[in-house]
Amino acid sequence: MTDTLTPVLTDNWDAERSWTIESYEAQGGYEALKKALTMSPDEVITAVKDSGLRGRGGAGFPTGMKWGFIPQDNPKPKYLVVNADESEPGTCKDIPLMMASPHTLIEGVIISAHAIRANHAFIYVRGEVLHVIRRLQHAVAEAYLAGHLGKNIHGSGHDLELVVHAGAGAYICGEETALLDSLEGRRGQPRLRPPFPAVAGLYASPTVINNVESIASVPSIIAHGPEWFSSMGTERSKGFGIFSLSGHVTHPGQYEAPLGITLRELIELGGGMRDGNRLKFWTPGGSSTGILTEEHLDVPLDFESVAAAGSMLGTRALQVFDETTCVVRATLRWTEFYKHESCGKCTPCREGTWWLVQVLRKLEQGQGSESDLDQLLDQCDNILGRSFCALADGAVGPITSSIQYFRDEYVAHLTHGGCPFDPAASTLFAPAGARA
Structure with a gap:
């Protein structure tokens, strides 16, 4: 069963002081950046397109296609913004990624900025997670000292300034245009579109906004090639992803696996249901996705299959609830x-x-x-x-x-006349047709 796991983003999480640049580079960190700097920006975009990487923040829009929307004939500066405002109930993958290996994200930011020809990038972090903000800021400082950020990076002629920005604790700022307003110092509220951020985003300039996991996946694509990435997952949902298993399971946590794995397999990897109880309902992508039930245990967790089941893959925040839950x-x-x-x-x-x-x-x-x-x-x-x-x-x-x-x-x-649910009985309620 453990062969179904594909530790890539999580591969170095158990390394000693994995968040430091020394530990990251000892395991091959920043080698993908050196390779990317020998490629033209268009070649990097093509590689990401060919990999089939889709946005890992919920919507699943093709990442390379989004980068290709940036109008390069626009004289205004280009910006890259990383959405690290993880606030969805049940979603808990980006924060541990930034805590355990912030340089994975930073390397992805530098490569992605090179691809879209951006000289300024921002990581917008949820304001409550001060420990993550401090770790990111320290990692950015390390990257500057190592020459991975700043002027003329490794003699490539590419300049990049990276800013870690703390949000003010608003869930709405996870929406990309509300995030841009907040980043500009205004109240975070969604913008009416068009214009879209690719044309008029941050400071009314062309802007790419991607989720943490999307950007953090880029170094592995450049290092191993788009064919390696697209060999995992399903026909239309390529690659791997971090599945956040929480709730009534024996061993909740982060499980990195190819898209298309099922909840049944993940629950088995997590030691089964808590106390041997029976699954009642679950969310495939956090609380903003429609709930599914025991009958959907074998639905492949990819964008198309979950949508066909009547929900959304979203952020792969798998909240699992047993029979004791109302x-x-x-x-x-x-x-x-x-x-x-x-x-x-x-x-x-x-x-x-x-x-x-x-x-x-x-x-x-x-x-x-x-x-x-x-x-x-x-x-x-x-x-x-x-x-x-x-x-x-x-x-x-x-x-x-x-x-x-x-x-x-x-x-x-x-x-x-109120909630009649008796957890001790644990058989009172079930989906229609699930029990005789």
């Missing part, structure tokens, strides 16, 4: 988070998430009637696809999917 309560808690984190710019999100919480609270307390479930679904339908960014869409996903698979559990709350 799905209504879990859905309410997630929705309260989105209500709190809405920036308030657009009405469907600002008002919609507030009303979703009101109805869910009534249902969780056993108040109202079954018609409230239809009202809840109608509210979700009126919110979906009608906001500036994907926050509102993410808020409705868990609600609609939980009603789809666990409507009986919602009705039972109404019948019993």
Whole structure:
């Protein structure tokens, strides 16, 4: 079973003082940078395109294609921005990557900036993770002293200034255009598009915005070749990724494997379900993706297969919940988070998430009637696809999917005048048709 794991980004995490430049270079770090600097920017972009690397931040857009959108005839400076504002409930891959091996990200930043001809790059980090910010800043200082950053990097003629920027703790700044506004010193709110960041992004200049894991994957592609990367994964979802397994499993943690691995395999790698309990529901990509159930254990975890199952691969934040969990309560808690984190710019999100919480609270307390479930679904339908960014869409996903698979559990709350779930029995609720 362990042969299914492909430690690349996580390969050096167990090395002594893996976060230092000495440890990183001892294991071949920055060799890919030296190779990339002998290539033209277009050759680097072509290599990333040929690898099939898709964005690891949730949307899965082809990374090389995004780089190719930068108009090189635009006289304005080009910028590279790394989205390290990891705030999605259940998502926990970028922060350990930056803590354990910040130079993997920094090397990826330098290569990527070379590819898009950018002389300024920014790593926008979630403000609460001060320990990560300090580690990144120290690693950047090490890279400057080693000549990997600054003027005329290794005699290539390429200049790059890299800034680590701490955000102010807003979930909305994980949305790329809200991140740009925050980086410019304004309140983080999504921008209306077009224009898109590739044309008018940071300081109204051409900008590429990529997730931490996307950029950190670039050095291995350059070092081993695009064919090596594309040999892993599935036909349309190439390569490897970090799967964050959390919740009711024996050994939660980060498992790096090719895209297309199943949750059943990952749970086996994680020692099975906690206390031998049975899986009830799970999220494939954090709390903003529709929940799936035991019947989806063998769905390949790639972009296409998870979408066909009615959810999104997202950030591969696999939150696993066993039979002792009340799905209504879990859905309410997630929705309260989105209500709190809405920036308030657009009405469907600002008002919609507030009303979703009101109805869910009534249902969780056993108040109202079954018609409230239809009202809840109608509210979700009126919110979906009608906001500036994907926050509102993410808020409705868990609600609609939980009603789809666990409507009986919602009705039972109404019948019993509150949550009737008895963890000791652990067989009261299940997806329709899952048990006789």
